Structure formats: C-alpha cells, structure tokens
Amino acid sequence: MTTFKKIRLEIARGNGYGQYIVIAEYKGKLIHAHTTDSEIFDWLNDDSDKSKHQEAKRNAYTLIFNSYYNL
Numbered sequence: 001m002t003t004f005k006k007i008r009l010e011i012a013r014g015n016g017y018g019q020y021i022v023i024a025e026y027k028g029k030l031i032h033a034h035t036t037d038s039e040i041f042d043w044l045n046d047d048s049d050k051s052k053h054q055e056a057k058r059n060a061y062t063l064i065f066n067s068y069y070n071l
Contacts, residue, residue, distance in 0.1 A: 001045065002044055002045060002047075002053075002057055004057040004058065004060070004061045005061060007024050007025070007026060007061060007064065008024060008025065009022060009023075009024050009044060009057060009060045009061065009064070010022070010023040010024065011023070011040060011041050011044050011045070011060065013041075014034065018036050018038060019034070019036060020034075020035050020036070020037070020038070020040065020041045021033070021034060021035075022035060022040065022044075022060045022063050022064060024060075024061075024064045026064050026065070026068045027068065029068065029071075031064050031067050031068050032067070033060075033063035033064050033066070033067040035063055037059060039052070039055070039056060039059075040056045040059050040060050040063075042056070043055070043056035044056045044057065044060055
C-alpha cells in the first residue's frame with residue numbers, strides 16, 4: 001500500500017493472467033479499477049527505483065480518478 005495525493009492506493013491480482021485491480025477510497029467511495037499494466041503491479045509498492053515508483057503511483061491514481069468520474 002502506498003499514498004499519492006493523500007489517497008491510499010492498493011493493488012491486487014485479478015482473476016486472470018496479467019489482470020490487476022487497483023483499490024482506493026476516493027471522495028468517500030471505495031473504487032476498484034481494472035488494469036493490465038504490470039508495471040503498476042511491479043512498482044506500486046517497490047520504491048527501489050524512485051522514478052518508476054512515482055510513475056506507478058501516478059498511473060494508479062489516474063485509474064482511480066477516471067473510474068470515479070465514470071461511475
């Protein structure tokens with residue numbers, strides 16, 4: 001679990017190969033966003049490479065943001 005723009009982001013494996021779910025509470029609603037971007041899964045909780053970690057957090061936040069406004 002990590003934080004970006006004061007939003008706690010989590011990622012979990014989905015049901016199929018290469019399927020991932022980004023989970024966050026955004027504006028009081030629990031949002032689940034589907035992705036196939038394995039780099040988010042690889043780097044969201046791994047801060048050994050700061051630039052890849054930041055990019056993964058930014059991409060995960062964007063998924064949550066877009067999912068919230070497409071409800």
